[in-house]
Amino acid sequence: MSDCFLREMDAFLDGAGVKHFSAKEIAPVGKRVWKDGKSFDLQEPPREKWAHILPTLEVLEWLRAQVGPLYVNSGYRDPDYNRAVGGAAESRHVAFNAIDFRSKTKKPKELAAVLETYEYAEALGVGIYPAFVHVDTRGVFGLTAPARW
Numbered sequence: 001m002s003d004c005f006l007r008e009m010d011a012f013l014d015g016a017g018v019k020h021f022s023a024k025e026i027a028p029v030g031k032r033v034w035k036d037g038k039s040f041d042l043q044e045p046p047r048e049k050w051a052h053i054l055p056t057l058e059v060l061e062w063l064r065a066q067v068g069p070l071y072v073n074s075g076y077r078d079p080d081y082n083r084a085v086g087g088a089a090e091s092r093h094v095a096f097n098a099i100d101f102r103s104k105t106k107k108p109k110e111l112a113a114v115l116e117t118y119e120y121a122e123a124l125g126v127g128i129y130p131a132f133v134h135v136d137t138r139g140v141f142g143l144t145a146p147a148r149w
Protein backbone atom coordinates (compact mmCIF):
# COMPACT_ATOMS: atom_id res chain seq x y z
CA MET A 1 0.00 0.00 0.00
CA SER A 2 2.58 2.58 0.96
CA ASP A 3 4.98 1.07 -1.62
CA CYS A 4 2.25 1.52 -4.17
CA PHE A 5 1.74 5.12 -3.07
CA LEU A 6 5.45 5.91 -3.27
CA ARG A 7 5.69 4.42 -6.78
CA GLU A 8 2.67 6.35 -8.01
CA MET A 9 3.76 9.59 -6.37
CA ASP A 10 7.28 9.26 -7.81
CA ALA A 11 5.79 8.74 -11.28
CA PHE A 12 3.59 11.80 -10.72
CA LEU A 13 6.60 13.92 -9.66
CA ASP A 14 8.67 12.65 -12.57
CA GLY A 15 5.86 13.52 -15.00
CA ALA A 16 5.75 17.02 -13.54
CA GLY A 17 9.48 17.55 -14.10
CA VAL A 18 10.54 17.26 -10.45
CA LYS A 19 14.07 15.89 -10.65
CA HIS A 20 15.58 16.09 -7.17
CA PHE A 21 12.82 15.35 -4.68
CA SER A 22 11.17 11.98 -4.06
CA ALA A 23 7.83 10.83 -2.69
CA LYS A 24 9.62 9.26 0.27
CA GLU A 25 11.13 12.61 1.24
CA ILE A 26 8.02 14.74 0.94
CA ALA A 27 5.44 12.22 2.22
CA PRO A 28 7.13 9.37 4.16
CA VAL A 29 3.93 7.36 4.31
CA GLY A 30 3.90 4.50 6.80
CA LYS A 31 6.77 5.95 8.83
CA ARG A 32 6.00 5.67 12.54
CA VAL A 33 6.72 8.80 14.52
CA TRP A 34 6.28 9.47 18.23
CA LYS A 35 4.94 12.59 19.84
CA ASP A 36 4.25 12.89 23.59
CA GLY A 37 4.22 9.11 24.04
CA LYS A 38 1.75 8.55 21.21
CA SER A 39 2.67 6.94 17.93
CA PHE A 40 1.50 8.04 14.51
CA ASP A 41 1.82 6.14 11.25
CA LEU A 42 2.14 8.90 8.69
CA GLN A 43 -0.75 8.87 6.23
CA GLU A 44 -0.91 9.38 2.48
CA PRO A 45 -1.88 12.76 1.08
CA PRO A 46 -5.25 12.33 -0.64
CA ARG A 47 -4.93 12.28 -4.40
CA GLU A 48 -6.84 15.53 -4.85
CA LYS A 49 -4.04 17.28 -2.92
CA TRP A 50 -1.11 15.89 -4.91
CA ALA A 51 -0.86 18.81 -7.32
CA HIS A 52 -0.67 21.29 -4.41
CA ILE A 53 2.98 20.41 -3.80
CA LEU A 54 4.17 21.04 -7.36
CA PRO A 55 4.62 24.85 -7.25
CA THR A 56 6.53 24.49 -3.97
CA LEU A 57 8.80 21.84 -5.46
CA GLU A 58 9.37 24.13 -8.44
CA VAL A 59 10.63 26.76 -6.00
CA LEU A 60 12.91 24.20 -4.32
CA GLU A 61 14.27 22.92 -7.65
CA TRP A 62 15.12 26.54 -8.47
CA LEU A 63 16.70 27.08 -5.04
CA ARG A 64 18.70 23.85 -5.36
CA ALA A 65 20.12 25.12 -8.65
CA GLN A 66 21.39 28.20 -6.75
CA VAL A 67 22.72 26.62 -3.55
CA GLY A 68 23.12 22.85 -4.05
CA PRO A 69 21.39 19.89 -2.39
CA LEU A 70 18.50 20.51 -0.01
CA TYR A 71 17.25 18.08 2.63
CA VAL A 72 13.57 17.74 3.50
CA ASN A 73 12.59 17.78 7.18
CA SER A 74 8.84 17.70 6.73
CA GLY A 75 6.35 17.77 3.88
CA TYR A 76 2.82 16.40 4.05
CA ARG A 77 1.17 16.13 7.46
CA ASP A 78 -2.15 14.37 7.88
CA PRO A 79 -4.57 16.24 10.16
CA ASP A 80 -4.07 13.97 13.20
CA TYR A 81 -0.30 14.21 13.09
CA ASN A 82 -0.44 17.94 12.44
CA ARG A 83 -2.59 18.43 15.55
CA ALA A 84 -0.17 16.34 17.61
CA VAL A 85 2.82 18.46 16.61
CA GLY A 86 0.92 21.65 17.37
CA GLY A 87 0.62 22.70 13.74
CA ALA A 88 -1.85 25.40 12.77
CA ALA A 89 -5.26 24.02 11.78
CA GLU A 90 -4.86 25.76 8.43
CA SER A 91 -1.29 24.49 8.04
CA ARG A 92 0.02 24.51 4.51
CA HIS A 93 1.56 21.12 5.38
CA VAL A 94 -1.93 19.62 5.73
CA ALA A 95 -2.79 21.12 2.34
CA PHE A 96 0.36 19.39 0.97
CA ASN A 97 1.71 22.75 -0.12
CA ALA A 98 4.59 23.27 2.34
CA ILE A 99 8.06 21.86 2.83
CA ASP A 100 10.48 22.38 5.70
CA PHE A 101 14.05 21.90 4.50
CA ARG A 102 17.69 22.58 5.29
CA SER A 103 21.06 22.66 3.59
CA LYS A 104 24.42 21.38 4.78
CA THR A 105 26.23 24.49 3.56
CA LYS A 106 23.84 27.41 4.09
CA LYS A 107 22.14 28.66 7.24
CA PRO A 108 18.35 29.01 7.29
CA LYS A 109 18.52 32.79 7.05
CA GLU A 110 20.89 32.54 4.07
CA LEU A 111 18.52 30.14 2.30
CA ALA A 112 15.59 32.47 3.02
CA ALA A 113 17.56 35.41 1.61
CA VAL A 114 18.07 33.52 -1.66
CA LEU A 115 14.35 32.71 -1.76
CA GLU A 116 13.66 36.46 -1.71
CA THR A 117 15.33 36.68 -5.14
CA TYR A 118 12.91 34.13 -6.64
CA GLU A 119 10.85 35.59 -9.47
CA TYR A 120 7.56 34.92 -7.65
CA ALA A 121 8.79 35.51 -4.09
CA GLU A 122 5.66 37.54 -3.35
CA ALA A 123 3.56 34.35 -3.68
CA LEU A 124 5.56 32.56 -0.98
CA GLY A 125 5.17 31.84 2.68
CA VAL A 126 8.67 31.67 4.20
CA GLY A 127 9.44 30.87 7.83
CA ILE A 128 12.96 30.91 9.29
CA TYR A 129 13.61 28.46 12.14
CA PRO A 130 16.85 27.63 13.94
CA ALA A 131 17.47 24.42 11.96
CA PHE A 132 15.32 24.72 8.84
CA VAL A 133 13.31 26.93 6.51
CA HIS A 134 9.59 26.55 5.80
CA VAL A 135 8.39 27.40 2.31
CA ASP A 136 4.93 27.23 0.77
CA THR A 137 3.28 28.74 -2.29
CA ARG A 138 0.12 30.07 -0.65
CA GLY A 139 -0.26 32.94 -3.14
CA VAL A 140 -0.78 30.43 -5.96
CA PHE A 141 -3.89 29.22 -4.10
CA GLY A 142 -5.45 32.62 -3.55
CA LEU A 143 -4.33 32.94 0.06
CA THR A 144 -2.81 36.11 1.48
CA ALA A 145 0.81 36.44 0.38
CA PRO A 146 3.59 37.16 0.90
CA ALA A 147 3.89 35.78 4.43
CA ARG A 148 7.14 35.90 6.41
CA TRP A 149 8.02 34.82 9.92
Ligand SMILES: [Zn+2]
Nearest residue numbers: 098099100134
Ligand atom coordinates in the same frame (compact mmCIF):
# COMPACT_ATOMS: atom_id res chain seq x y z
ZN1 LIG B 1 6.61 24.19 7.75
